Amino acid sequence: MRSGSLAFVLAAAHALAPSFDSFLSRSTGSWRGVGYSWSPTESDGLMPLGVTPGHITPPDHVSCVVSEVMRSCGGAVQGVRENLQGGGEVYLNRQSEGFSFFSSGSYALAPASLGDSVASDFGGLGLSVCLSHCDGQRRRLLVALVGPELVTCDVAIEALESDPQLPDAAQALLGGRLQMVVDANAWEGGASTQCISGAPPGGAGPWLNARTQWASSKIAVASGAPLLPNAAIEGNTFLPGGCFVSVRDDRGEEGGRLRVEVGSCAADAAEVKSLAHEWGEGGLLQLVEYRTTVAEESL
Numbered sequence: 001m002r003s004g005s006l007a008f009v010l011a012a013a014h015a016l017a018p019s020f021d022s023f024l025s026r027s028t029g030s031w032r033g034v035g036y037s038w039s040p041t042e043s044d045g046l047m048p049l050g051v052t053p054g055h056i057t058p059p060d061h062v063s064c065v066v067s068e069v070m071r072s073c074g075g076a077v078q079g080v081r082e083n084l085q086g087g088g089e090v091y092l093n094r095q096s097e098g099f100s101f102f103s104s105g106s107y108a109l110a111p112a113s114l115g116d117s118v119a120s121d122f123g124g125l126g127l128s129v130c131l132s133h134c135d136g137q138r139r140r141l142l143v144a145l146v147g148p149e150l151v152t153c154d155v156a157i158e159a160l161e162s163d164p165q166l167p168d169a170a171q172a173l174l175g176g177r178l179q180m181v182v183d184a185n186a187w188e189g190g191a192s193t194q195c196i197s198g199a200p201p202g203g204a205g206p207w208l209n210a211r212t213q214w215a216s217s218k219i220a221v222a223s224g225a226p227l228l229p230n231a232a233i234e235g236n237t238f239l240p241g242g243c244f245v246s247v248r249d250d251r252g253e254e255g256g257r258l259r260v261e262v263g264s265c266a267a268d269a270a271e272v273k274s275l276a277h278e279w280g281e282g283g284l285l286q287l288v289e290y291r292t293t294v295a296e297e298s299l
Contacts, residue, residue: 018100023103026105027101027105027132029162030160031063033061036240037155038054038153040053047178049240052231062158063085064082064083067080069091078093078094079092079099094209098209100198100275100290102290104134106131109128110128110288112206125145126142131273131274131275133271137269139156139158139264141245145247147249150245153239158170169240169266172241178240181228181244181265183231185226186224187295190220191294192219194293195291196216196291198214198215198289199212204280204286206284207284228263243262243263244262245261246260247260255280258278259278262274272291272292277289
């Protein structure tokens with residue numbers, strides 16, 4: 001069944017709610033790495049990418065401390081707080097609609113309705129995504145769109161401070177090597193994708209974290225099959241450090257949706273991860289999809 005087919009479902013989807021305790025154990029701590037900001041337009045002080053469109057600020061050291069936040073009326077952990085280098089702070093409350101966390105330590109914060117997004121009055125959309133890889137490294141991306149266009153993206157490639165060495169991708173950026181991965185195929189022998197997807201009850205209606213229906217499926221990927229979005233298709237943006245953002249907007253069609261996918265190809269971990277959000281009728285969030293692809297022999 002594998003030959004001649006790019007992918008097939010190995011196991012039927014089954015209910016699987018991500019573990020908050022596991023998320024906490026893998027996300028909290030002191031992180032350090034390298035960060036930059038991407039822009040599609042040229043400006044003073046920005047470095048052109050050359051291979052792909054866009055410019056970035058000179059890569060520099062970044063750090064972030066992630067700590068647990070306790071519920072004010074009791075001892076339970078309500079969420080996590082990110083204290084960023086330079087004084088910025090982000091609070092991620094597990095009850096906030098549009099906040100999704102995963103057992104691996106990955107997470108996303110996105111509006112449950114496009115009308116709730118910052119700058120929504122002129123078609124703006126912002127979302128934050130953190131992709132944690134199996135080697136303990138992670139990528140944090142803060143994405144901003146106007147309409148279907150990506151207008152800016154802040155990227156951080158990090159490891160825990162206890163790790164004596166920065167990720168190879170971070171070291172390359174510090175050395176002035178703006179390496180990008182725009183094409184990758186499944187390993188010889190094939191690969192496997194674990195997909196965890198969440199949707200509102202019945203697949204429609206307002207997004208309520210407490211009622212999100214989660215399902216998990218395992219998909220086999222044939223040897224040589226593409227693992228990244230097609231670089232030639234408009235809406236796919238590739239960023240230094242193996243990151244990418246893919247935007248598809250077909251809301252003008254019947255049943256159309258806005259889909260924003262943020263991903264990372266981590267050579268150190270031999271792993272590709274992505275986190276996608278889809279907003280449908282009325283601008284309501286209708287799907288969160290988290291994918292992890294690794295070589296079959298490493299499973």
